[in-house]
Amino acid sequence: MSLPLKASRIAAEAGKGAADPDRFLGLIGGKLLATEDLFRRHLDSDVPFISDAGEYMFRGGGKRMRPALLLLSARLLGHDSDEEVTYAAVVELLHTATLIHDDIIDDSTLRRGQATVHNVWGNSRTVLLGDWIYTTSMKLALEHDRLEVIRRLCEATLRMTEGELLVLERLGAPDVSVEEYFDIIDRKTAQLFAAACSIPALIPPSHDHERLALESYGRALGLCFQLVDDLLDFTGSEDDLGKPVLSDLKGGKLTLPLILLLPRLDAKRRRLIEQVLEDRAFDRVEPSDILAVVDSEGTLEEVGELAVTQADRAREALDAFPASLVREALEFAPEFVLSRRA
């Protein structure tokens, strides 16, 4: 299997500078630690299950991409207060709430290499825990009295929920269009990235053109992130991902590599994919059969190129800001997203 190599090649092509991520950590390192602390403290309650599950999720870790982006965007705008730490914890809480409901819906067994919350504590409690975390994130966001921030968070949450619903509407369908796919990933992923990056521009003094530039940056980066996520379902390893490969297809979800592929296949090879969609299992078809078909038409490379296009678009949006180390860090984020293996 040469697919992971191909993904690396795409990442290498995208990496235009030889950026050293460690240089960037100093920009927001202290605030990221403060965010972790705030995030953890808000996963606590006098209801024992909430604090147990909260601690469990906290230990599960995560890339904390959305908080890091929010803190970098705040720094780019010259903000330096506790306020951005609050919102960084808020977006991670919001993201966590969506994950635990999504895991119930997909009946995912593993998340970040550990058993999913509903697999440990059951669906009923986990539905309520998600509700509780959604509301906790909103409550925390209220601390600095900015209605515009709450509005932006509500918009992002509505779009995420709609995105996940649209996925369910088309579960098992072999005819999802490219337009539908982009509409879905925009709602379910890119909107929260856009909110995370643009919320600092709702803290004065900030200008509308800065907010719009950061919205564009976050949205393109979010699309890039989801395109890579969908690629990794084909090219990643179970060890890196913390979940089996081809999980999406097995779950009945057609993502862009297969959406582009299907119209190009003869009936026999098309049937292989349809059978997995129908069975929601690899009963009649082996994962390796699917990977061989996918490899034959080069759609993974095409999707990789579309991810690179979004990465470029994200970087271009930063032209609105003068050169600085913070801007370099934000410019590096798309490279990080393109090169990630999990």
Next chain:
Amino acid sequence: MSLPLKASRIAAEAGKGAADPDRFLGLIGGKLLATEDLFRRHLDSDVPFISDAGEYMFRGGGKRMRPALLLLSARLLGHDSDEEVTYAAVVELLHTATLIHDDIIDDSTLRRGQATVHNVWGNSRTVLLGDWIYTTSMKLALEHDRLEVIRRLCEATLRMTEGELLVLERLGAPDVSVEEYFDIIDRKTAQLFAAACSIPALIPPSHDHERLALESYGRALGLCFQLVDDLLDFTGSEDDLGKPVLSDLKGGKLTLPLILLLPRLDAKRRRLIEQVLEDRAFDRVEPSDILAVVDSEGTLEEVGELAVTQADRAREALDAFPASLVREALEFAPEFVLSRRA
């Protein structure tokens, strides 16, 4: 079965005046209709499932108690604008979101005499629909730029979720204490009543003592409501309730009539109740056996009296306001709650 008669007697005792509810409708009738309209319009989206399920839930109806209480409280404070209509729709949306998640958790078949949303559309979509409605209610609440209202709604939502989680923690347990019971019903029911009644006091000009009085009123009324709800699970009819009697016990939930009863029973009769809790079914015990045991010790009457106590407490809280037709309407609400059959 004489139990419904007993419930009526309690209600009759509680009804201190011969209030005619029709007199009160004129106070808020127009605004209730506007609330219905707003509520319906906010159960709509470009995602087809949301609008289908929204229409279905709207048609299912409901008592709209929380909006009516909010509108009456607003009127009591002399408010007369669109703002209270917004918040009335908000509390009904919030209530609706909790109901559809609770129905998944309890796996309830019927709600208001029609199939529950998850029974029609499945659990996955319904989890997301609940999330969407929670967020929609928050978004609508933001329309009038009052952070204090959003804070109060977040608090109520957190308490409701915690209340439901505490119910789950103690599911099947035969040793729930009276204190635990009151803590649970305060969180899961009384907090939203308190929020609905006190939110109008967050619209200026209002005074803190008015807000506190309306909080007390709503909280006591909410406790009364839940005590009656738990009584109706024993005394109601399947036709009136739109769901089978003894649903709570069958679902593993011990409510106050049984919490008071259990310590008074000999081992043999105690065993009857424990068997249903263990089986989560009427396999070894008939519902009529349970009702006979419950009838033997008079705990339904005791719970009825506790409901009357809360009704009195609610009415007393209104002493903070001068006599008026609106105050009479709010004084009548506890009677309505005590006499309801569904």
